[in-house]
Amino acid sequence: MGNAFQRAKALPLSGKVGLALVIFWLAVALFGPMLAPYPVGAFVAYDVFDAQSAKHWLGSDYLGRDVLSRLLSGARYTVGLAAAAALLASTTGTALALTAAVGGSKVDEPLSRFMDMLISIPSKIFSLVLVAAFGSSLGLLLLIAAFTYVPGNYRIARALAVNLAQMDYVQVARARGEGRFHIAIAEILPNMIHPLLADFGLRFVFIVLLLSGLSFLGLGVQPPDADLGSLVRENISGLGEGALAILAPAVAIATLTVGVNLLIDAIGFSGKGKGR
Amino acid sequence: MSEAPHVEVKGLTVTARNAAGEIFPIVSGIDFALQRGEVLALIGESGSGKTTIALTLLGHARPGATIAGGSIRVGERDLTKLDRSALAQLRGNRIAYIAQSAASAFNPSRTIMDQVIEPALIHDLMPRAQAETKAVELFRALALPFPDTIGARYPHQLSGGQLQRLMAAMALITDPELVILDEPTTALDVTTQIEVLRAFKAVVLERGATAIYVSHDLAVVAQMADQIVVLSQGRIREAGAAAQILHAPADDYTKTLMAAARPAIRPAPEKIALPAAPLLEIRGLTAGYGKIGKDGRPRIPVLRDINLTIERGATLGVIGESGSGKSTIARVIAGLLPPASGQVLLDGEALPPGLQGRSRDQFRRVQLVFQNADTALNPAHSVGRILARPLAFYHGLKGNAARMRVLELLDLIRLPATLIDRPIGGLSGGQKQRINLARALAADPQLILCDEVTSALDTVVGAAILELMAELRRELGIATMFISHDISTVRAICDDILVLYSGTMVETGPRAAFGVAPFHPYTDLLIGSVPEMRAGWLEESHAGAAPPPIGETGDHPDLCRFQPRCAARVDGLCNTTPPPRRPLAKGSQILCHHGDESLCPL
Numbered sequence: 001m002g003n004a005f006q007r008a009k010a011l012p013l014s015g016k017v018g019l020a021l022v023i024f025w026l027a028v029a030l031f032g033p034m035l036a037p038y039p040v041g042a043f044v045a046y047d048v049f050d051a052q053s054a055k056h057w058l059g060s061d062y063l064g065r066d067v068l069s070r071l072l073s074g075a076r077y078t079v080g081l082a083a084a085a086a087l088l089a090s091t092t093g094t095a096l097a098l099t100a101a102v103g104g105s106k107v108d109e110p111l112s113r114f115m116d117m118l119i120s121i122p123s124k125i126f127s128l129v130l131v132a133a134f135g136s137s138l139g140l141l142l143l144i145a146a147f148t149y150v151p152g153n154y155r156i157a158r159a160l161a162v163n164l165a166q167m168d169y170v171q172v173a174r175a176r177g178e179g180r181f182h183i184a185i186a187e188i189l190p191n192m193i194h195p196l197l198a199d200f201g202l203r204f205v206f207i208v209l210l211l212s213g214l215s216f217l218g219l220g221v222q223p224p225d226a227d228l229g230s231l232v233r234e235n236i237s238g239l240g241e242g243a244l245a246i247l248a249p250a251v252a253i254a255t256l257t258v259g260v261n262l263l264i265d266a267i268g269f270s271g272k273g274k275g276r
Numbered sequence: 277m278s279e280a281p282h283v284e285v286k287g288l289t290v291t292a293r294n295a296a297g298e299i300f301p302i303v304s305g306i307d308f309a310l311q312r313g314e315v316l317a318l319i320g321e322s323g324s325g326k327t328t329i330a331l332t333l334l335g336h337a338r339p340g341a342t343i344a345g346g347s348i349r350v351g352e353r354d355l356t357k358l359d360r361s362a363l364a365q366l367r368g369n370r371i372a373y374i375a376q377s378a379a380s381a382f383n384p385s386r387t388i389m390d391q392v393i394e395p396a397l398i399h400d401l402m403p404r405a406q407a408e409t410k411a412v413e414l415f416r417a418l419a420l421p422f423p424d425t426i427g428a429r430y431p432h433q434l435s436g437g438q439l440q441r442l443m444a445a446m447a448l449i450t451d452p453e454l455v456i457l458d459e460p461t462t463a464l465d466v467t468t469q470i471e472v473l474r475a476f477k478a479v480v481l482e483r484g485a486t487a488i489y490v491s492h493d494l495a496v497v498a499q500m501a502d503q504i505v506v507l508s509q510g511r512i513r514e515a516g517a518a519a520q521i522l523h524a525p526a527d528d529y530t531k532t533l534m535a536a537a538r539p540a541i542r543p544a545p546e547k548i549a550l551p552a553a554p555l556l557e558i559r560g561l562t563a564g565y566g567k568i569g570k571d572g573r574p575r576i577p578v579l580r581d582i583n584l585t586i587e588r589g590a591t592l593g594v595i596g597e598s599g600s601g602k603s604t605i606a607r608v609i610a611g612l613l614p615p616a617s618g619q620v621l622l623d624g625e626a627l628p629p630g631l632q633g634r635s636r637d638q639f640r641r642v643q644l645v646f647q648n649a650d651t652a653l654n655p656a657h658s659v660g661r662i663l664a665r666p667l668a669f670y671h672g673l674k675g676n677a678a679r680m681r682v683l684e685l686l687d688l689i690r691l692p693a694t695l696i697d698r699p700i701g702g703l704s705g706g707q708k709q710r711i712n713l714a715r716a717l718a719a720d721p722q723l724i725l726c727d728e729v730t731s732a733l734d735t736v737v738g739a740a741i742l743e744l745m746a747e748l749r750r751e752l753g754i755a756t757m758f759i760s761h762d763i764s765t766v767r768a769i770c771d772d773i774l775v776l777y778s779g780t781m782v783e784t785g786p787r788a789a790f791g792v793a794p795f796h797p798y799t800d801l802l803i804g805s806v807p808e809m810r811a812g813w814l815e816e817s818h819a820g821a822a823p824p825p826i827g828e829t830g831d832h833p834d835l836c837r838f839q840p841r842c843a844a845r846v847d848g849l850c851n852t853t854p855p856p857r858r859p860l861a862k863g864s865q866i867l868c869h870h871g872d873e874s875l876c877p878l
Contacts, residue, residue, distance in 0.1 A: 168652040174631060175610040176666060176719070177639030186665075190656030 015266020021259025029079035032072035040073045041065065041224035049235075049243040059244040062235050067245045070231060071252060077227035078208055079256065081138065085145035085211075086204040092146070093153030094196060098184040100154075101161035112158065119151040123210060131219040141220060145207045156199050160192040194267070201264030205257045212253055228253045281309035282486050283316075283333070283454060288346035290328050290337055302328050302341060303510040310503060313484040317497040317518070319533070320507035321734040322705075329507070330456050330490045334371055335363040351453055368395040372447035376459040378439035382431040389427030392446045401450055414445040417482065418475040437468035441475050448479060455480075455487040461496060465597035465761060466805040470819055473499055473807075477814060492734065494537050495807035498522050499814040506530050522809055536739040537809065553624055554585040555755050556609070556642075556723055561618030563608050564779075573833070574616045578604045579779045580834075582618070586723065586772075589753040593770030593787075595763055595802070601779040602759045603647075606725040609757070610644045622723075640670045643716035647728035649708035653700045659686075659711055660696040666718040685714045689744060706737035710744070717748065723755045730765065742769060763802050767791070775799050778837040785864025794875035796866040797844045826851055836868070844870060 008019055038044050045060035052059050058067040096115075100108040127144045134140055164170065165188060173187050212229025214220040221227045226234065231249035238246045288306035291299050303325035310316045318326040328341065335355040337343050348355040350371060355363070367373075372395070375381045382391060392414075393407040402410070408427070415423035418441040431439060440460055447455055460476070461469040477500060480487055489500050497504060497518070504521040506514040506529065514527035525531050561582040566575030573580075578601040586592045596602045607613040609620055614629040621627065622641060628634050646652035653662055663682045667673040673681055683693050689710040700708065709729060716724050726745070730738035746769060749756065760766050766773055773790050775783040775798065783796040795803065804819030826847045829835065834854035839845050846869060855869050868875075 168646045168648060169654040171612060172644060172646065172652055172715075175612055175639070175644045176669065177631070177634060177636055178669065187654055191654070193656075 011266045014262045018259045018262025018264075018266060021255050022263050025075060025079055025256045025259065028072060028075045030076075032075050036066075036069035036072040038066040038069040040070060040226075042069075049238045049241055049245055052244060058248045061231075061245040062237055067231075067248055070226060071228075071248055074221075074226045074228055074231050074249070075252065075256075077138075077221050077225065078211060078229070078253070081142055081145070081211055081227070082204050082207040085142050085207045086149070086200055088142070088146035089149040089203055089207075090153050090196065090200045093150045094157040094189075094192075096150075097154050097157035097161050098188060100158050101165045101188065102180040102184045108158075108162075111154075115151040115154045119155070123148040124213065127210065127214055128217075128219065131214065136219055136222055138221070141211060141214070145210055148210065149203045149206060153199060153203060157192065157196060160195055161188050164188045164191050197267060198264045201260050201267075205260050208253065208257055228256075282312040282314075282351065283488075284309040284347075284349045285329075285333075286347045286349075288329065288332060288348060289344045290325075290332060290341050291344040292341040301344070301510060303507075306346070306512060308503070308505050308512075308515060310486060310488075312486055314502045315480060315487045315489055315500050316503045316505065317489045317491060317501035318505050318507060319491055319494060319497055321492060321533075321736060323509070324507040325510040326490045326492075326507050327458055328510075330373075330458055330488055333454065333456055333488060334367050334373055336367075365399070369399040369401070369450050370452055371454045371456070372450065372452040374440075374443050374447050374455065374457045374460050377463055378443045378460075379431070379436055379463075381443060382439060384431050386430075387427065388429055388431065388434070388442055392427065392442060393449060395446060396449050399450060407449065411445060411449060414448055414479070415442075417479050418442075418445055419471070419478075420445075420475075435468070437464055437472050440464065440472050444476060444479065448483065448485070451483070453486060455485050456490070457487060458490045459492070460489075462491070462493070466763075466807075467597060467801055467819070469496070470805045470807075470814070470817065473814055476500070493807070494522070494533060495809045495813075498809050498811055499807060506533070518811060522811070532736060534809070536735040555588045555590075555623060556584075556586040556757075557619075557621040557624075558582055558584045558605075558609070559619045559621070561605075561608065561615050561620070563604060563613055563615040563618075568616045572617045577616075577779060579608070579615075582781060584774055584781075584784070586755050586757060588722070589749070589755055590772065591749065591756040591758055591770045593766035593773040594757060594759045594776060595761065595766050595773065596776035597761060597802075599778070600776045602761075602776050603727050604779075605776075606644060606727050606757065606759060609642060609723075609725060611639075612644075636670065640719045641722045642725065643719050643721040643723070644725045645712055645716050645727065645729055648732050649705065649712040650732075652712050653708055653715075655700050657700065658696070659698050659700065659703070662700070662711060662715055663718050666715060670719050681718070685718055688717065688748070689714045705733055706740065709733060709737075709741055713741070713745070713748075717752070717754075721754060723757065725757045725759070727759045728761065729758075731761065745769070762806075763790075764806055775802070780837050780867060782838060782868070783864055783866045785860075785862070789860070789862045789864035792862050794860065794862075794872060796868050797842045797870075797875075798838045799866075801841075801843070844875070 008016070011019060043064045044066050045056055045064040048060060048062050048064050050056060050060040056066050056068065058071065061067050061070065096111060100111045126148060130140065130144050170183060170187050173183050211220055211227060212232070215227050215229030216233040218233065221230055223230070228249045232246055235243060235245040285306055285308050289304040290302045292302050293299055306329055308316060318329055320326045328338070331338065332343055332348055333350065333355070335348070335358060343356055346356070353366070358366070389408060389411060392411045393404065396402055396407040397404065411427060412423050415426055420426055420438060420441055434442070457476070461472050464472060473496065479485070489497060491497050501518045504516065504518050505512055506521065506527065508529050513529045514521060514525065521530060525534060561579060562573060562577065563579045564574035564577035568574050582605065584592065594602045594605060604613060608615050611627070611631045611634055619626050622638065627638060660679070660682055663685055664678045667678045667681055682696060686693055686695060691707060691710055695703070695707070703711070713729070730741050733741065742765065745756070748754065758766060758770055767787060767790055770787055772786055773784070774781055775796065777798045783799045790799070801819050804817055807813060821843050823841060823843050823845055826845055829839065829851040832854055836842070836850055836855045839850045842850065849869050853869070855867050857865055857867050858871055859865050861872050
């Protein structure tokens, strides 16, 4: 833990800002619903698109619900779903990439061509078709998001792994008689963790945007629950008035994605510095 | 000598900032001076600050470093007082720089001529046509092949030695007042190095250039320098005329350098009573890359018809220049590259060609040690983990028993036990190479394949590694295959020697046979190309003499591979008939048409 703290201290300013934003949103995702002053679906204000007040810190939405409460409850879907999907996509993609790297061209070629095929499917259209076919549910959204970003992660991880597989220490391990599993996990994987973390952050951001986009189209998380994307969509009519109800979730998406980006950029940078 | 020196450096200090933000000196208190037309050599190990000093003569400090004090005078100008644009006017014009690796200094997408005349054009010194004429003159002076047309080629079409000479042409095109040569021959094979040195020396003499020559190799410096400055850890240890430094060094550090430069011959250890059967035997080995054709040869052959044996506890030296296939032999024995034909026998038992099918015990008995410890040790692992893995893998040692053994190994390679939990990144080059060696020893092998283990190290550090290997050999009785491009090292530590040229064995024999003539013409070239530590060697050496003219070469695949460069080739024989393998009276075997009598005049 002390180690993590020291590393946080060593981050450049942008990285510290990113880290603060990420910790903030993680906290909101974990504790938000407990802190929410009103229930998610309760109609509590008499006016729609109210400005901020002591009772409603972020005003009210298009039906007179408390925006702050909806935001605190909604962040959980965006952050949790995106993190789970990014984790699933990254582990699957990296596992397949390592298999390809140590498996030789007989494994690598078919796998890579299959991934090339997947990568050519436009992610939004693909998700629209699946949601239209099966109906929206949290599980399906998770799978769609993960599936869409496996090929991208595979590409990056395979490029890294294939290069590392040519390193002398991997040759030494092969000449020692080590099995492929040991070579992949103990020799190659530890040396690609840093770029993979950066990639994980990117995937996370992409998935937040994908999920928000789907919600904006009305195909994501279904009412009365709402993630950040659906909050933007349902309050779109308030755009003309500059209502807080639409600005707050939009700003929330922006700070979450920008925060993650700043953090991974900083980690990637210090990682590179260490490598030299 | 009454006139003021042409280049004068006084009290030079260069500082840098460390990770904690403290300023510390990289070099300090540097004073030297040289007259017009003199060559001064800066000599030292890596980290001694020699390149840093050389760069300050261009008014340049590497990123993070600053020239903090002192004066650097070249001609009339003090470089420390000039601004950026004034320095830009000087660089590549009045002061030129020749970098270590010409291969990476040339832009691969432009022709040689464009790049060689660029300094003259940038500084508006002469029109293009005149610059090109001058470049061709320089090509001729530097003994480059096809001087009239070589300029139209691209860098990838030329060899490393040619590119290095072209860099010199680029530097000299503006007739600079000062040329800085930064380790210009370090990356080259000895046989190429001698050609490049000859060309450099001729041009330097002919044009009366003033030069600073940076090198770690005393013998090379002996050929070039009038004055020598010996550096260690950023300070001058000794400075003086070349002859004095080379023949009567006063400083202890200089003496260490001199001693390390020429490894002492180590007598073979007393043969322990071991069974007489050879440990490793290679029979008729052919290997390479690409598909294997109908005649049993791969599309790109690297090794042809290799036969060798290594006795228990013996050391076999494999020597050749880069591209000769010497590392490939080790890869084939280790199973990383399955051979196209031929057999590898360990203890009389044939090893499976590839990695598949070898038993864990077969893997254990042969261990591979790579040249570059920076890439051969996994940077993600600690010292302890790297050494513990073979212990667990081959011997099932775990927990405390493994840790004890790791500590024993660290002790064996003379490293402190405190290193055990350190990451690899924190070690020095010599320490890494010791760990690299210890990992092989952890397996408790019978044979270690050492691929250029000292080449990437400083002379003094490399000598310590060789010392350690000799000791281990005495104590543990492990057989070694020692692959190197340095014939003096191989002659010093090996029992038997194999000379490889372009994948064929041109001469094999016991060490004693490599101390007396006659040699195979290629061995002769190799031995003759190793610089000796005295001035005048370069002029006297006959190595690299132009080969006699010869008719068209036939297309038989087994013709002598060395024939295009051979000074002893015979028209009508070498270019039409494959050479036989014949014994020489001194005890070695050569692949040549010549025998004892006809080789003697060489």
